Amino acid sequence: MAAQGYVHAWEHYKDELHLLDKKLELLYKRRQKLTPDPQTDSFRGMFVSEDEFIRLIGGLGSEDELEEDEQEIGEMIEELEAAILLRREESRKAGLFLPLAYLSTVFGFSSIEERFVMLGLAVELDRKYERIFGFLLDDLTSKTPNISLALQIACHSPEEMRAARTTFMAPEGKLARYVLHPDTLHVNGQTLLSRPLQLDKRIITFLLDSGELDPKLKPAVSMVYPDDELAPLLVQEDFQERLRSFIEVALEAPVAERKRLAFHLWGNAGAGKKLQVMHLSRTFNKPLLLVDLADVLLHAASLEDQLRAIVREAILHQAVLCFTRLEVLYPDEPDLLAQQRLGRFHELLDGYGGMVFLLAGRFNRLSWKPKERLLLEHELAVPDESGRARLWQAFAEELGVGADVDYRVMSGKFRFTPGQIRRALALARGYSAWQQESARDGSGGALRSDALYKACYQQVQHKLERKATRIEPRYGWADVILPPEQKDQLRNACNQVKYRGVVYSDWGFEKKLAYGKGLSMLFAGPPGTGKTMSAQVVAGDLQLELYKVDLSQVISKYIGETEKNLHEIFEEAQLSNAVLFFDETDALFGKRSEVKDSHDKYANIETAYLLQKMEEYQGITVLATNLLNNIDEAFLRRINYVIKFPFPDSEYREKIWQSMFPPAAPLSDDVDFKYLAQRYEIAGGNIKNVVLSSAFLAAESGESIRMQHIIKSIRHELQKSGKILARQEWEDY
Structure with missing residues (x-):
């Protein structure tokens, strides 16, 4: 009868636990030959007896002939392993998601490494295994198997055990780096074999619960799925097509010649860097894992642990990995800590086999020399003026706003990115609504010109005030x-x-x-x-x-x-x-x-x-x-x-004199602008000083501004440059 696929993941776990039970039974029977009645020994685990000593120095006895019941259990184990493989294959063909099988595939685990994962998961599926492992370890306070017991259960021969030890001895391996709890490899004062075999909590959640994004990574990390709604690409469509074609060609290369890809994109805020990566990910039906490096540095207690968890999440979801605000890792004056931090970041990227995007607001000369990965760089520049004009018009239509502003003129004045243009229009809509509500001018939904310019200046972040x-x-x-x-x-x-x-x-x-x-x-x-x-x-x-x-x-x-x-x-x-x-x-x-x-x-x-x-x-x-x-x-x-700018003649000096006095200023009838313009050859800046000084003199005397106030101010203004008026030039006033 042909094998049938699993109905759901829990049915698969049931078979895996049944297989584990048989392996535990076989291990118990083999140990029983050396210790016939361990339950009657009340001092078991408290000292080493002579019989136990002989057994220990004689090895595991794996080469001893198996008794009939042990052979029967061994055959059952082989049959169960074969049956599970067949059912898993049928499930794969049917499109059923099996978390354990998926985990092995995305991390590239061997069959033995997968058995270690199942051993760590067993205590989460059924608490009876806590007592079983405690019994086999001669320590009922132990709730999980140690590495020695895991090797005995998962491996079929001493050769297989020796090979499997390297899984735990190499901390940079994927099992140790992403799946096992950190305590498995970093418990002080314990030998490797005596350390507990524990799964990381995130892996347990993934295997038992769901494939949702690890909540501990939020808010610095977010996921964009292929079916999420995206804004259209209004500019740089040629770059998107070029990027897509390049990746397709790279993926069609023979496996032996295929290189992993990384892209470094930079451009001003709102240039569309993230939107480009989102569209690309959707083209290849891949989720996109967005990581804000500035938030990671701000909130992470350990940058290395957080980055490792991020890379693990990208592997779990088989996502395109995208880091934003890369410039925070490249300070203007890097110290030793910054260099070490950057080095660890590069090492973790090397451990990820998927596509990587590095996004930055400015160009950074990357020190990353990726292993077996092609790194390409591209700038998403500010669109040209015609492109900006199209963006102004398109976003205005999208937001449903109208304006008496020529968007072609706006595109010439402000070298904005698409994001800045959209934010400016959205902000201007709010400002206009507020001003219209205050003024009750009934101008409807039209954008006010002053509101739009105010919103544009809000998009500009600069430090010109320094100099x-x-x-x-x-x-x-x-x-x-x-x-x-x-x-x-x-x-x-x-x-x-x-x-x-x-x-x-x-x-x-x-x-x-x-x-x-x-x-x-x-x-x-x-x-x-x-x-x-x-x-x-x-x-x-x-x-x-x-x-x-x-x-x-x-x-x-x-x-x-x-x-x-x-x-x-x-x-x-x-x-x-x-x-x-x-x-x-x-x-x-x-x-x-x-x-x-x-x-x-x-x-x-x-x-x-x-x-x-x-x-x-x-x-x-x-x-x-x-x-x-x-x-x-x-x-x-x-x-x-x-x-x-010529020195003004009398005609223009007269116009300057007249323009300097505001309509509300109390001006006496005796003020003769023509006389002032012809008599005194002073420039507009001096005239401004004279007018202001005369206004204060008049205010002090409680009079309107008279000719005598102006002449007195002219005397003071000319004295600053060393010129002196003759008495006959001013005594009449």
Whole structure:
């Protein structure tokens, strides 16, 4: 009659326990020949008798001839082993999940190693085995077999026993590393054979309960199953196809030539690294085990034990193993502990036979030299402007929001990853709803422009404040009093940012430019002519953050430190696409001098380095100088816009005077702006100081702002620069 498969796992365990009972019976009968009536010996286990001594030095007596009843039990054992194998095979064909058989397959256990696992499981299935093992060990306090007893039960010959000992003697073996309780191999003061054979609690749970993720690994570890719903890939579809094709080819190679695969992916937060791995895992119908290394380091009492448990979980589920936030294992200044930690991490990865992904927010030069594994690297870069525009539109439709904002302009202003774009829209929807509820403006579900920009800035994580000061733009185009030519240049510069998506993406100019797609401007003119104000107008018009670089935090007398500071500034600015404003740059980057000593040489290097970083930066860089002649010509050639701020003539000075007084200011009828503009040749910055000073003088006297207050303030302002007004110029006031 053909063998039938098992109905469920517990039926399989029933057969395995029946087989174990027969092995225990055979072992008892063989021992009984040497100790005929052990129960009558009340001192059994307390001393070694002469008969027992003779038996011990004579070995196990395995070569003695078996008696008839022992032979019968031995034949029954062979028949049971064969029957179990047949039923297991039929169960496999029928697709029935048998935990013990599955465990042996995924870990690659031999038949003897599987018997050891079954011995450790027996006490969890039936408590009678606690007493049986205690009896056989001459110690009823023992609840589990020791390794010596396990070898006697599981092995058929002394040769098999000697070979099986290496399973326990090699702590790096899979049985010892992943299945046995740590105490099995690490009990102090005990010989190897006397140590208890215990299964790890996680293995017991897996064999008896379910295949759910080990709860002790949460929240640092999560599982994504092939049938889980995934967000679609809206960008980098070509990389997904390339990855899938490469893996398929690798898996089709002959087993002897097949290499295990590992991939190192890096990119800014929200670049879609995890989503790429999720889609790939689903393509190959594999679960994905996601491990947050930062959480592991934060919560794990023992990093090595936690990582071993993670690798074991990946083997149990035959999952793709994916580690995120890899950079936490690569600190900027690694100490000995960090190096040792990284070494153990690499060793544990070598013990995993499945596919491995290492995800990081930045590039790390990996020190891992995997054994028999191919390690490939790829950057998931920020999508280009046309890709970002598609993402803005797609996520807006997904979230069901509308806006009066041109998403092509948004894609040009913010170099966001897909995740950042989606989070910005979701956050802006909440901000808009709150503002609409407060204002009761009845604008429905439309996104407010200010809410969207606020949400965009929330996505930006940078540290520019270390070496730069944020300036809140408070001026508009109406506040800038400049000749039409300069004002047109400023507007053209802003339009270059607004329509860069059309030019670079739609018209194909991006393929012609490997770098230099940012915007650089040089504002040159005397102090007080509106350079800083114009920088604020540009940032305000584009609704971008403006940071004024603190030169004291940049310039260093030590060679190489200035370049290091500049690198940090541009690196942080790249995350936010902020407007960088370098004031008085002639003090930092003047004409490149003839090299006469090492200081001249390194000063020229600093200038060249600034040029390089400005060209690499895809945002806006604004440089301001009072002395255009001090700027090197090669420097000027690389600037997109050189805008010269002239000293204002009387016509523009009159406009500046008028624009400086707010509508609410009490202005006397005797104030003559034309007279002030023609009489006093001062720049807009000085006019601002005069207006503010005169307002305080008027407030002190309890009057409206009169001409006498303004003239007195002009006197004080000119005295700062050493100029003195003649009496006839002010005595009328």
